[in-house]
Amino acid sequence: MKPLVALLLIAVPMFAQGGVKWEHDYQSALKRAKAEKKLIFMDLWTEWCGPCLYLQKNVFPTSEAQAALTKVVPFSALVEKKDRTPMPEGSKLADTFKLTAFPTLVILDADGKELRRQVGMFRSGAEFAAWLNAK
Numbered sequence: 001m002k003p004l005v006a007l008l009l010i011a012v013p014m015f016a017q018g019g020v021k022w023e024h025d026y027q028s029a030l031k032r033a034k035a036e037k038k039l040i041f042m043d044l045w046t047e048w049c050g051p052c053l054y055l056q057k058n059v060f061p062t063s064e065a066q067a068a069l070t071k072v073v074p075f076s077a078l079v080e081k082k083d084r085t086p087m088p089e090g091s092k093l094a095d096t097f098k099l100t101a102f103p104t105l106v107i108l109d110a111d112g113k114e115l116r117r118q119v120g121m122f123r124s125g126a127e128f129a130a131w132l133n134a135k
Contacts, residue, residue: 019066020066020069020070020074021074022074022075022076023073023074023075023076024075024076024077025089026075026077026089026093026112029042029073029075030110030111030112032073033073033108033109033110034110036073037110038071038072038073038110039071039072039073039107039108039109039110039115040072040073040074040075040107040108040109040110040112041069041072041073041074041075041105041106041107041132042075042076042077042093042097042105042106042107042108043055043060043074043075043076043077043103043105044077044079044090044093044094044097044099044102044103044104044105044106045076045077045078045079045102045103046078046079046080046081046082046102047078047080047081047082048080048081048082048084049102049103051102051103051120051121052102052103052121054121055103055121055122055128059121059122059123059124059125059127059128060125060128061125062124062125062126062128063125064124064125064126064128064129065125065128065129065132066125067129068128068129068132068133069132071132071133072107072132077089077090077093078090079091079093079094079099079102097114097117100119101119101120103119103120103121104117104118104119105117105118105119105131107132118131
């Protein structure tokens with residue numbers, strides 16, 4: 001039963017966020033970004049973070065956010081489960097990018113170099129899209 005729950009935790013956010021294909025593995029996101037010549041949008045989140053869940057349910061699925069996300073490689077990294085159990089890749093990324101709060105949203109180039117970040121949530125898809133599309 002636990003593998004099914006883990007699969008649902010990965011699949012549900014992907015489907016809930018519309019037709020955009022989200023990566024859930026950092027190396028895959030880097031590879032895809034290089035192949036598609038795109039930037040990476042990295043969402044570092046936890047299951048216990050209310051603003052993180054708000055983004056996934058109310059912001060990322062909007063038409064404005066979906067349109068903006070097609071221009072980048074969206075990458076979602078779960079850092080901690082609801083019971084605060086750390087997830088290996090997410091925790092490593094949290095250390096690498098020196099996270100201080102959740103959610104942390106980061107724009108990376110195809111080599112993984114941070115270009116800019118947002119700590120905290122956006123209230124609307126339009127607000128998120130404006131940030132994501134900013135040069």
